[in-house]
Amino acid sequence: xxxxxxxxxxxxxxxxxxxxxxxxxxxxxxxxxxxxxxxxxxxxxxxxxxxxxxxxxxxxxxxxxxxxxxxxxxxxxxxxxxxxxxxxxxxxxxxxx
Numbered sequence: 001x002x003x004x005x006x007x008x009x010x011x012x013x014x015x016x017x018x019x020x021x022x023x024x025x026x027x028x029x030x031x032x033x034x035x036x037x038x039x040x041x042x043x044x045x046x047x048x049x050x051x052x053x054x055x056x057x058x059x060x061x062x063x064x065x066x067x068x069x070x071x072x073x074x075x076x077x078x079x080x081x082x083x084x085x086x087x088x089x090x091x092x093x094x095x096x097x
Contacts, residue, residue, distance in 0.1 A: 003034035003070045003080045010083040014061065025060040026087050030068055034080075039073040046073065061087045 007030065008014060019028035030042050033053045040049060042057040049055045059068065065086050071079040 001035045001038075001072060001074075001080070003032055003040060003072065005030065005032045005068060005070055005081050005083050007031040008068060008083060008085050011085070012083070013086045013088055015088050021089070022060055024089070025062050026089060027058055027060045030057045030059050030070070031055070032070060032081075034070075034072070040071060041073060041077060042070050043068060061085065063087045063089045 008018070008028065014026055014028060016026065019026045021027075032055055034040060034049050034055070036049060036051055036053045038049050040047060040055065043059050045057050045059060047055060047057050065084065067082050067084055069079055069082040071077050
């Protein structure tokens with residue numbers, strides 16, 4: 001069993017246009033899919049996939065390089081996917097085209 005992260009994509013450079021500023025963090029909606037009706041975690045948030053296996057989860061990310069980590073909760077936490085991201089809150093930081 002695995003989980004697919006649809007947003008953000010691997011290597012994404014995220015800014016205010018991709019979410020909502022929450023103090024010195026960027027709050028984004030992580031979207032993905034996996035097995036139907038199973039508990040999982042996204043970073044520090046715990047949720048359950050829907051009947052069709054889809055999920056969305058708000059996650060607050062600090063500025064700089066980081067990860068979005070998703071895993072299944074079946075007896076123990078098991079990381080099944082992770083994507084590197086960069087949060088650029090300063091509009092002068094270069095962003096890829």
